[in-house]
Amino acid sequence: MKILFYGTASYDKDSFNKELKSYPNIKIDYVETNLTPMTAALARGYDAVCAFVNADAGAMTLEILAGFGVKLVLMRCAGFDAVNVPVAKDLGMKVTRVPAYSPQAIAEHAMGLALCANRRIHKGYNRVRDNDFNLEGLVGETLYGKTAGIIGTGRIGAALCRICKGFGMKVLGSDLYPNMQLVEEGVVDEYVEYDELYRRSDLISLHAFLNDESRHMINDDSIAKMKDGVIFVNTGRGGLVDTQALIRGILSGKIGAAGLDVYDEEGPNVYQDRAGEVIDSVTSRLCSFPNVVMTSHQAFFTKEALGEIARVTLDNAQAFANGADFVERSVVC
Structure with missing residues (x-):
């Protein structure tokens, strides 16, 4: 062979x-x-x-x-x-x-992105390296006692549900095929429809399959239904999110922090070294926001x-x- x-x-x-x-x-x-x-x-x-x-x-x-x-x-x-x-x-x-x-690896990375974006760890790290110890603009939210909304509760989503429970969060699940065993085990508090998850969640993480029905499920309408200042994470598929709508949500303050391992326009960049190039793309736009953390499709790594x-x-x-x-x-x- x-x-x-x-x-x-x-x-x-x-x-x-x-x-x-x-x-x-x-x-x-x-x-x-x-x-x-x-x-x-x-x-x-x-x-x-x-x-x-x-x-x-x-x-x-x-x-x-x-x-x-x-x-x-x-x-x-x-x-x-x-x-x-x-x-x-x-x-x-x-x-x-x-x-x-490795469901656990991806779930751990998703929580890492959420923590980093929420607490501005990336900004604090860079400041300290420049001997700047000022805390202005670095305030985040305590996750304990908050509500996590996990869209897609397969192996990866279920692993993240368990992590969120470990942080003392209430966990809402949304899935076309709810896994009621997770409810019985106390991993998911309840399954709800997408709109209710958007409305109630302080942290939203995507782990749904990408198909014609789910493409750009996160758009202007769904973002408008979310809490002001919501923490948003995507380690699933870039096509689940309308990137321009996400940018509008960040600019409006509707999305208070975003952690992205994937995004719809990532194709030319994935696993490529483009350090010597001037890139005019949504990548540059997203990286310019202090409350956004991006990695290059490495959640599994x-x-x-x-x-x-x-x-x-x-x-x-x-x-x-x-x-x-x-x-x-x-x-x-």
Whole structure:
């Protein structure tokens, strides 16, 4: 089984090589370039390709891969937005993903963003480095006794619910398919509709699936229903939020603090070093606000998560080679 690994970073190589010892029948070649229609031809002679969330596995890419005999696309991430799944299915290609590599890591990062944005930790850190010990503009809100609204209570959302409970918060959940076990365990106090969650929550965190119905679910109308000064966090999918509406909410004071690991326009920036460029984008606009903290799609980024990604991806490759069942819930098509 020969796999061409696209978009390789040092941490990818380290984590996969560590696990690869347990898969003697799999050989991986690594390239730094990302998977696009222009680079798909590099996969000539390979059985599979491995790509990440920032790849371009659209129709043209898949057709080129299929033309060279590639039968398997291994997405080393939970999302598969980058893949044209119907086209892959028509071409007879299998597409797999890693559905849940570290819910706790993402939930912990979400709370970290909330704390940093709320308490202006990033601003205080920079001031102290400049020997400025003034506290003006750094006041935040105490989370104890406040209400957290978690939109999407799957594995990640449930992990964040538990963290919020540890902070002494009341937890509201909103989900198309409520997990009543979380209510029985006391992790979620109650499930409510979106509008009620917006109205009652002091902290709102997004963990919903992105589809046609949920795209830009956070918009001018939903933001207007939120509490003044709400703490808003998104470690889910950038497309869940209308970024321009979010900016208007920040400027109006409706959103008092925002922590963002993803945003709708992040595509050109994800995992790229653009330090030498002048970027005229919403990224620059958002970074200019003192009450906004942004990270670059790194909520998953722990040693444990990288190890799990490698294991599940290689298990799926081995299963394909052996004609066996894939890892549970990992097959897209």
